[in-house]
Amino acid sequence: MRFDLAPAWRTIDGIVDTFWASLPRLALASVLFVLFYFVGRGVNYSSSHLLRRRGRPVYVGQVIGKLLQLSTMILGILTAMAVVFPSFQAKDLIQLLGIGGVAIGFAFRDVLQNFLAGVILLLSAPFRIGDEIEYSGQRGEVEDIQIRATQLRAEDGRKVVIPNTNLFTTMVLVREGSRARTETNEPR
Numbered sequence: 001m002r003f004d005l006a007p008a009w010r011t012i013d014g015i016v017d018t019f020w021a022s023l024p025r026l027a028l029a030s031v032l033f034v035l036f037y038f039v040g041r042g043v044n045y046s047s048s049h050l051l052r053r054r055g056r057p058v059y060v061g062q063v064i065g066k067l068l069q070l071s072t073m074i075l076g077i078l079t080a081m082a083v084v085f086p087s088f089q090a091k092d093l094i095q096l097l098g099i100g101g102v103a104i105g106f107a108f109r110d111v112l113q114n115f116l117a118g119v120i121l122l123l124s125a126p127f128r129i130g131d132e133i134e135y136s137g138q139r140g141e142v143e144d145i146q147i148r149a150t151q152l153r154a155e156d157g158r159k160v161v162i163p164n165t166n167l168f169t170t171m172v173l174v175r176e177g178s179r180a181r182t183e184t185n186e187p188r
Contacts, residue, residue, distance in 0.1 A: 029080035036076025044069035059145060060122045117168035118147040127174045134173040135162055
């Protein structure tokens with residue numbers, strides 16, 4: 001019994017030739033991705049710095065900067081993929097992400113709601129770190145406003161974590177120093 005290895009060697013030879021032929025495209029895609037990475041970091045720094053200079057809280061600048069950096073990185077990935085795979089089109093990826101996005105959206109509905117509510121709370125700033133707020137019987141000083149939740153320090157020293165969706169959709173009593181105001185964060 002004799003084995004003919006010639007077809008296997010031809011296949012391996014074809015794979016190696018294809019790799020060497022695509023190496024310049026891989027190098028160009030890598031350079032483009034690194035370029036987009038550094039542009040994204042620059043956009044992050046610039047937007048954070050600009051928002052800080054305009055009097056916005058530091059954490060707002062950080063969130064906006066990270067979102068802009070992420071958008072720039074996604075654009076870089078799409079550009080690199082178009083260079084490596086010339087037949088690749090962004091619409092193909094968008095269609096794939098659309099189908100997967102529905103499944104992910106249902107699976108992470110609460111997480112995504114809290115994320116979007118956190119971004120809106122950070123941008124609209126109905127309360128700031130250091131303000132005293134009261135929500136649903138819980139009262140405390142705002143220690144941190146994160147993308148997912150807001151952390152309070154209650155009068156008895158306990159740490160209270162409230163999901164941002166709850167703060168966004170219901171009435172919150174905000175005490176800034178000596179004056180108090182009521183914030184209604186219900187969707188308009």
